[in-house]
Amino acid sequence: MITKLSPEVYLNPVTGQEAIYYSPKVAIVIWCNHLSTGPIRCLIDTGATFNVFPAEVALAYLGFSKKSLVKKCRKINFGGIGGIIREAYGHLCTIHTPDFRFNNVYIYFMDNQPYPLLGRVGFMDHFDKIVIDETRKNLELFV
Amino acid sequence: MDKEELLRFKEKYQNKWVAISQRTGRVLAFDKDLKKLSTKIKIAPKGYLIEKVLPLNIAFAPLLLV
Numbered sequence: 325m326i327t328k329l330s331p332e333v334y335l336n337p338v339t340g341q342e343a344i345y346y347s348p349k350v351a352i353v354i355w356c357n358h359l360s361t362g363p364i365r366c367l368i369d370t371g372a373t374f375n376v377f378p379a380e381v382a383l384a385y386l387g388f389s390k391k392s393l394v395k396k397c398r399k400i401n402f403g404g405i406g407g408i409i410r411e412a413y414g415h416l417c418t419i420h421t422p423d424f425r426f427n428n429v430y431i432y433f434m435d436n437q438p439y440p441l442l443g444r445v446g447f448m449d450h451f452d453k454i455v456i457d458e459t460r461k462n463l464e465l466f467v
Numbered sequence: 468m469d470k471e472e473l474l475r476f477k478e479k480y481q482n483k484w485v486a487i488s489q490r491t492g493r494v495l496a497f498d499k500d501l502k503k504l505s506t507k508i509k510i511a512p513k514g515y516l517i518e519k520v521l522p523l524n525i526a527f528a529p530l531l532l533v
Contacts, residue, residue: 365518384502
């Protein structure tokens, strides 16, 4: 699968000017509890161990309540820069795109997660090779 | 989208969920609440992407398992 890198604007702290960088994002659909999300754009994050999604995705689309999200889940703690540790609730899901489908992968839903992340375990480990082609501004995923 | 368009897009929709047409790139619907957006999008045409728009002053940091 080859897709275009997504242009993003950021504020350069040195110059104080806005600049563009290109971000590896893919749109996926998640199936869980016999329900599915719409196609959600997610960031492929090599620094993330697992797939981490905002809890509101599960609440809005996958039939979870705040109570059921915590029940019968795989609970783990995530830590980020700054030493903040937060609890995340893992559920077995299926990840779909037009080009591939991964069954029984854990997605960890977490409150206050700003953006859906696809991590090393449960997403990237399904591919033989992932290439960020900065010259062509392409993201290439090879199964 | 060029830099100015991206900037305007970020400023207008920051901290909101948006549904973007895959064909035209136009914003079909938006809301701070994803559940409300999912209701709005049911009546929108097919072929859209949902995305959370982060504000300009947010930078990503990797998450690690502890």
